[in-house]
Amino acid sequence: MGGRETTERALAVHRLLNSQSPDPPRPLPHGRRFPLPDVHPPQADLVATLARRRSSYAYADRDLELTALSAWLRFSVGVQRFVPAFGVADYPLGMAPSAGGLDILRAYLVVRRAEQLDPGVYRYEAVSHELVELSDADPVPALEHVYLQPEFIPRAAVSLALTARLDVAFDKYPLRHYRTLHVDTGIAVQNLYLVGTALGLACCAVAGFDDAALGTLLGVTETEIPTMLFAAGHAAT
Numbered sequence: 001m002g003g004r005e006t007t008e009r010a011l012a013v014h015r016l017l018n019s020q021s022p023d024p025p026r027p028l029p030h031g032r033r034f035p036l037p038d039v040h041p042p043q044a045d046l047v048a049t050l051a052r053r054r055s056s057y058a059y060a061d062r063d064l065e066l067t068a069l070s071a072w073l074r075f076s077v078g079v080q081r082f083v084p085a086f087g088v089a090d091y092p093l094g095m096a097p098s099a100g101g102l103d104i105l106r107a108y109l110v111v112r113r114a115e116q117l118d119p120g121v122y123r124y125e126a127v128s129h130e131l132v133e134l135s136d137a138d139p140v141p142a143l144e145h146v147y148l149q150p151e152f153i154p155r156a157a158v159s160l161a162l163t164a165r166l167d168v169a170f171d172k173y174p175l176r177h178y179r180t181l182h183v184d185t186g187i188a189v190q191n192l193y194l195v196g197t198a199l200g201l202a203c204c205a206v207a208g209f210d211d212a213a214l215g216t217l218l219g220v221t222e223t224e225i226p227t228m229l230f231a232a233g234h235a236a237t
């Protein structure tokens with residue numbers, strides 16, 4: 001079975017599980033690129049960080065600092081190393097392992113308040129460690145349709161969304177990989193929690209989101225499915 005046919009079958013399963021058809025895709029234009037600053041890794045003991053990690057509902061009422069944002073993305077969902085693979089000399093492997101090392105996941109940042117960034121929607125480019133602006137519209141009205149718990153909206157400075165590209169997955173793997181890409185997502189979520197905790201961020205993984213509304217906010221096509229949402233900001237003191 002070809003990759004396109006497997007993707008169609010996975011989409012049929014996905015629509016059935018969500019009881020939802022996505023809105024027609026409305027791709028967002030690529031705007032300005034924001035190189036993120038080089039940052040040192042946070043100094044924290046791994047087991048102490050595991051023990052301190054919590055899902056938080058207490059966020060500071062201030063902008064997310066650019067250095068914290070840069071370190072959070074760089075060390076949780078950034079590039080760990082380059083290897084010769086898939087016919088290229090420098091294939092990027094992430095800080096979070098993925099099945100077969102495939103580059104299936106993408107990270108998007110929905111900014112409500114962050115230093116030096118306008119509110120809007122951005123895609124994280126891990127290789128160049130940049131944010132690409134996709135929309136500079138205030139995301140709050142759209143977030144009202146995305147979060148099933150609207151209390152996250154005025155609290156979290158940013159919301160990170162992970163997506164999985166089904167076409168990339170099913171070019172290589174059979175249909176049962178629909179499960180594996182959610183495992184990849186879970187590993188990335190734990191990285192976001194641990195690096196966020198080490199940086200003093202308040203964090204919460206959020207499975208309670210509207211798939212179609214989040215897909216529309218991110219401007220993704222139907223073959224790129226949102227898999228998780230993650231609220232973050234500085235922790236309330």
Ligand SMILES: Cc1cc2nc3c(=O)[nH]c(=O)nc-3n(C[C@H](O)[C@H](O)[C@H](O)COP(=O)(O)O)c2cc1C
Pocket residue numbers: 053054055056149204205206207208209
């Ligand atoms: C995959 C996943 C999805 C979650 N979804 C939500 C959610 O939609 N809303 C929420 O308030 N918390 C959510 N959480 C947070 C959990 O409720 C929380 O991890 C759990 O109660 C244990 O608390 P702790 O993370 O502080 O140890 C989620 C956690 C995970 C791992």
